[in-house]
């Protein structure tokens with residue numbers, strides 16, 4: 001959490017470097033202009049021979065090359081800063097999203113989160129790579145040039161002083177408007193993304209309930225709003241460049257006119273000085289004008305920056321951090337709880353002060369009616385959510401006092417809806433576990449009944465599955481998840497037994513797997529089937545968030561009416 005709170009854009013050092021390069025650039029412009037004017041003065045006024053100006057010519061070419069190099073370096077710093085900040089912003093967002101409790105992860109604002117992560121972060125590029133270098137350049141260069149002009153000719157400097165402020169003034173007005181519009185555009189895009197995601201995910205239901213046309217219209221409207229928002233930003237951008245062009249042209253024209261009058265009628269300024277100023281003035285306005293487009297892009301990017309900052313600072317539920325104090329013991333871990341309490345912020349449900357001790361049981365079943373809190377308890381025990389009060393204990397110490405990475409190395413979690421990545425089957429099975437050998441893989445594939453399926457693919461284990469790849473059935477996904485858990489060789493397996501939808505083969509594989517896990521592993525499972533419950537070493541019976549009975553099957557049969565009724569109902573069912 002702290003890392004996210006303390007998160008800052010990495011730009012201080014780069015800004016200093018950009019300022020330095022801008023100063024060098026201003027000097028190179030002056031040198032270049034001076035040499036150019038001197039060469040022309042020598043040729044046309046002094047009528048010097050070509051040999052006399054060779055050195056100036058070489059210096060001019062050098063000055064030009066140096067100017068190009070410095071300009072390149074200035075924007076290179078900008079690009080590097082943009083890259084660094086994009087990486088930093090994405091890491092901070094990942095950290096923030098990671099702190100989101102598992103029960104809301106992937107369920108709320110997925111479209112918006114994806115949009116912020118991808119689009120908004122890309123949008124900030126222009127701020128660092130263009131706006132920052134250009135603002136340094138466009139403040140330093142005009143200032144230095146203006147001071148040089150002031151030294152040479154006071155009246156020209158005065159004209160610049162009166163005309164130039166219109167450019168930043170106009171830009172500030174436009175910029176404020178653009179920032180607001182850009183935020184609106186990102187909001188529209190976020191709405192559009194969320195809507196599109198909803199449609200993609202719910203395509204079957206929408207078709208069945210005959211909502212396709214209605215959805216099409218609403219999607220169209222959303223895309224129209226996004227288009228309007230984008231067009232209004234473009235309108236401002238065009239208007240912006242036009243106005244800046246006009247102001248700059250007027251400024252240059254007035255200075256030229258004034259210099260011509262001074263030169264021809266009053267002869268109060270030399271040709272050299274007048275020409276030198278005339279070369280510098282367009283450079284003066286060019287820098288200010290370039291600021292115009294960079295300013296516009298910068299303001300759009302600031303909308304994206306605000307979006308990212310909002311995402312990082314929003315007070316969506318977050319999980320407590322692990323203290324990472326202790327190493328997990330190598331020997332068997334013993335799970336227990338002390339007054340374990342968990343409340344959701346968004347519902348009235350809570351798990352109320354549960355106390356239990358799993359001693360050295362190999363198989364623990366959590367049972368109860370739908371909505372009793374079984375999955376929530378499993379998530380607490382697996383360390384995926386942290387208790388509101390009380391604690392989950394591992395060998396008498398708070399679970400979160402241990403090193404988080406060690407804990408997650410030690411456990412496997414088989415959920416009702418396993419995650420299948422858009423990768424090859426091999427990668428989906430090993431899931432980054434580099435210790436898995438080909439032999440282990442083949443053995444596990446047979447064990448979970450995936451061999452036939454994999455053999456039927458022309459590319460075997462290298463077949464892409466998941467989104468965009470070959471689809472897998474619910475049962476096949478479950479088997480991939482079980483195989484993953486086997487390959488991990490965990491000390492504890494948490495299993496949320498699927499309630500419905502398992503084919504006979506997968507059901508059998510699941511039962512055999514549970515038996516296999518029991519041999520070397522502690523298995524803690526949310527159980528729905530009678531036979532899985534009966535041979536458990538310990539059973540927790542939950543009812544509306546309360547632990548109403550615990551013990552093994554025979555003891556519960558004699559001590560708990562609710563348990564007896566459940567078993568009876570199961571048998572009848």
Ligand SMILES: Nc1ncnc2c1ncn2[C@@H]1O[C@H](COP(=O)(O)OP(=O)(O)OP(=O)(O)O)[C@@H](O)[C@H]1O
Nearest residue numbers: 103104344346347349369370371372373374375376
């Ligand atoms: N993200 C959430 N936000 C708010 N309340 C939630 C959330 N997830 C679950 N709940 C509520 O918590 C209660 C317990 O949910 P849980 O999923 O733990 O029950 P369960 O016993 O596993 O149910 P089932 O057997 O149907 O899967 C339910 O009343 C549910 O509505």
